[in-house]
Amino acid sequence: MAEQVKVLGSWGSPFSKRVELALKLKCVNYECIEQDLANKSQLLLDYNPVHKKIPVLIHNGKPIVESLVILEYIDETWRHNSIFPHDPYEKAMARFWAKFIDEKCNEGVWKIMWCKEEERGKLVEEVLQHFGTLEGQLKDKKFFGGEEIGMVDIAANFIGYWLGLVQEAIGMELVTRDKFPVLCRWMDEFVGHSVVKPILPPRDELLAIFKARFNATAWEY
Amino acid sequence: MSGEEKVVLHGMWASPYAKRVEIALKLKGIPYEYVEEDLLNGKSEALLKHNPVHQKVPVLVHNGKPVIESCIILEYIDETWKSSGHALFPQEDTYRRARVRFWADFIQRQLLEKFIVTITAVGEAREEAIKELRKNMELLEEGLRVNFFPEGIPQYHFDDQKNVRFLDITMCAFFGLHKAQSEFVRTTEIIDLQRTPLVFSWVESLKEVPVVKEVLPPHDEVVNLLRGFRQNAVGSSPQV
Numbered sequence: 001m002a003e004q005v006k007v008l009g010s011w012g013s014p015f016s017k018r019v020e021l022a023l024k025l026k027c028v029n030y031e032c033i034e035q036d037l038a039n040k041s042q043l044l045l046d047y048n049p050v051h052k053k054i055p056v057l058i059h060n061g062k063p064i065v066e067s068l069v070i071l072e073y074i075d076e077t078w079r080h081n082s083i084f085p086h087d088p089y090e091k092a093m094a095r096f097w098a099k100f101i102d103e104k105c106n107e108g109v110w111k112i113m114w115c116k117e118e119e120r121g122k123l124v125e126e127v128l129q130h131f132g133t134l135e136g137q138l139k140d141k142k143f144f145g146g147e148e149i150g151m152v153d154i155a156a157n158f159i160g161y162w163l164g165l166v167q168e169a170i171g172m173e174l175v176t177r178d179k180f181p182v183l184c185r186w187m188d189e190f191v192g193h194s195v196v197k198p199i200l201p202p203r204d205e206l207l208a209i210f211k212a213r214f215n216a217t218a219w220e221y
Numbered sequence: 222m223s224g225e226e227k228v229v230l231h232g233m234w235a236s237p238y239a240k241r242v243e244i245a246l247k248l249k250g251i252p253y254e255y256v257e258e259d260l261l262n263g264k265s266e267a268l269l270k271h272n273p274v275h276q277k278v279p280v281l282v283h284n285g286k287p288v289i290e291s292c293i294i295l296e297y298i299d300e301t302w303k304s305s306g307h308a309l310f311p312q313e314d315t316y317r318r319a320r321v322r323f324w325a326d327f328i329q330r331q332l333l334e335k336f337i338v339t340i341t342a343v344g345e346a347r348e349e350a351i352k353e354l355r356k357n358m359e360l361l362e363e364g365l366r367v368n369f370f371p372e373g374i375p376q377y378h379f380d381d382q383k384n385v386r387f388l389d390i391t392m393c394a395f396f397g398l399h400k401a402q403s404e405f406v407r408t409t410e411i412i413d414l415q416r417t418p419l420v421f422s423w424v425e426s427l428k429e430v431p432v433v434k435e436v437l438p439p440h441d442e443v444v445n446l447l448r449g450f451r452q453n454a455v456g457s458s459p460q461v
Contacts, residue, residue, distance in 0.1 A: 050327065050360055064319045066326060076315040088300040089286055095293045100274065133274055 098155035160190035169210035237395035249306030393427035
């Protein structure tokens with residue numbers, strides 16, 4: 001049976017792009033079906049009835065949801081070009097850092113984007129600490145995965161590309177070259193990677209959306 | 222497995238996350254040393270050294286190397302001790318593995334964490350959390366039926382410990398105490414026999430598994446602990 005791989009995603013979503021990146025790294029052909037999140041399709045509601053969110057990977061008609069779960073599925077199903085370490089301990093570490101990125105870094109930035117002014121200082125202090133912890137994992141490695149992109153790099157994609165645009169849109173610098181030189185060096189490597197670069201959403205369009213969203217909520221500094 | 226293996230589990234008597242790991246280690250027959258951590262009055266130096274990022278339990282230290290986060294530890298245990306006991310995860314079927322991971326994440330974020338909000342929040346936030354917890358338990362009922370037990374749970378199913386696996390452990394380590402937890406949610410049972418019969422029978426049968434029975438803390442101690450948390454939450458707020 002010819003393999004059928006579809007991704008229900010959204011052009012600007014980092015979670016969607018995680019899935020696409022993993023599939024591209026594994027040279028798996030897929031069809032991307034763009035979803036309108038303001039007007040969810042029946043397809044999305046059928047394949048992700050619990051959360052009704054993207055991304056959804058549909059493999060030969062069977063849906064897999066939640067981006068980190070999808071990454072594990074992709075690595076276990078198409079075993080070449082591993083994105084996870086083979087050693088169980090290193091694999092556990094990769095899983096830990098992917099979760100840390102989502103729960104502490106990404107979630108931290110999200111809270112800052114939408115918080116009240118009086119809460120901002122403390123939230124910024126916390127998230128900067130988390131970025132410092134994450135940066136400590138890089139040391140002198142090119143990527144979190146070593147010489148090549150791995151699961152943790154894919155999980156950190158929001159930091160790699162979207163974060164810079166969010167910072168520009170809200171007029172706030174969280175990760176700067178002088179404070180986080182190693183992380184910024186990683187960001188350059190990440191967005192310049194031959195598989196990552198072509199699938200990144202267009203900068204200007206994404207920035208325009210962020211700016212419009214934040215102007216609408218009258219964010220003030 | 223060599224005779225040099227050293228496994229240490231840093232846990233806490235009431236932590237469902239630590240209980241998950243204990244159940245897994247016991248099911249697989251892996252010898253380990255247990256260190257009870259006093260999380261309020263002084264975490265051990267070993268804990269702080271092995272989990273500097275979160276400073277929480279559980280931490281599994283295997284031959285000096287720490288593994289953190291209960292679900293990650295369970296995957297690590299299953300991958301490292303392949304020939305000990307039975308497999309905790311589906312082995313060949315990657316789609317089933319994805320389903321198991323999805324529902325484990327659901328149990329964690331949509332059930333366990335929502336329950337914690339019902340204890341620590343007051344007023345409208347608490348009412349909202351109670352409603353969501355009930356709705357999510359019904360989603361679990363459906364998910365369980367569609368994905369894992371379409372014919373219901375066979376009688377004596379968990380008498381064979383080999384049938385106790387990752388998702389079962391993830392659920393029963395916390396919701397095995399649903400009767401104690403229900404005392405704090407006022408008008409509703411956390412796991413309602415009428416509304417969620419499959420979840421109810423799942424948890425009730427898992428509670429009877431000898432290893433689970435041995436590991437779960439006593440009902441009354443859990444009630445006291447939750448009462449303490451609830452009093453803290455209510456005490457610091459004009460709302461209830």
